[in-house]
Amino acid sequence: MKGKIDRKQIIDGAIVLLEEIGIQDLSMRKLAEQLNVRASSLYWHVKNRSELLELLADRIIQDISIPEAGYPWDVQLQMIATDYRKVLLAYRDSTEILSLTPPATTNRVRLIESIYRIFANAHVSHKLIPSCASLYNNYVLSFVKDEIRLSQTNVNGMKENEEEKNIYFQSKLEEDFPFFIELNKYFHMRDSDEEFQFGLNILLEGFRNKVGKDL
Template identity: 40%
Template sequence: MDRKKQNSEHESLNQSKIIQTAIDLINKDGLKKLSMRNVANALNTSAASLYWHLENKYELLQLLSEQICKTISFPDSSKDWYEQLIELGHEYRQALLSIRDSFEIMTETVPMTPDRLQLIENIYRILMNAGFGSEDVPATASLFNNYILSFVRDEMKQVYIANIQGLEVNVAFEQARKMFKSLSVNKYPSLVELADYSVSVNSDKQFEFGLHVLLDGLNKRLKQ
């Protein structure tokens, strides 16, 4: 490739285009199939052109984690800490749900980018202002973060499993409910009795329940 054409190709690319293309590929095929070559092919360019803008795939993952955090709106700091974390928890979850395999993107990268650091800063500030001790704040923030990440991972896994079976999620859940209902009452009385509640398509309600349980426990500890 001559230098003039190469420079033109570099100039036509930017990190925003690369990141959006990577997101589109992940949402279609999953993170495991993401490669610099695949991104380059989707952009009708060469892998070498990507390396003009990014050092390696790890930097791309870092930028993807930054993109997730960039879409998060932070709650009004004048609100009660409990209410702030409820709002932030929902915001964080929705941001994660926007990109398939976001759990892996977040857990396989170190928080080093501005918006991701700002997310941690805001959680720390909320907890410190609530009265949590300095030693407890990082551990509490990690617990909050891990709950949200793990919940979203399970949500996405359910969708993935249903898709493999060629089913909509609600259909897969209904099949699972019927399976629990059909179990031996003598062997699994609790599973049969609670089948309607064990398999639920209402992820919003489940997430809200878990978030309140977590924060209720933290509130109790705070008041000790």
């Protein structure tokens, strides 16, 4: 890719490199090598790594679909959250990138504006809308972050000694922690899709209790 390069090519290249090496090793130098250009060519379009991460975050958020206003407000929020989770799972280190960058780029502001508007149209008190939106966003980000962590734990073989640990727990802790022993089996039977919707439904029910109330 010798010669001219534009910002879109830089972001597309960064997405590919992110998938290969992860956020910790992502650098302007490695991106320049990936794109086969001089680092100075990148700095003409992106001033530093921090701005690159902001652009990556904005690119990730771009893939989230905003439902039509004809749906009920709570259904709209459910649809956005479901798509939000799907998008986050599609990009390596997505939750970390979003956590490290301010929501001040076009697509991120557009998402926030859409969520604010949904709450406003549901007659949630304006002073509560930012708090509701923050809870909503944090739920999705936190769930996906934990979901990824657990999947990586399983891939890395951290559960190989699970049977031995269960024997230890049952022999050493059953008397003092009966619920921990009894319910531990259900922890490993959880379905991520069902659990995500379960938590989301509880959150939406809480929001429904605030509709039309100035608290």
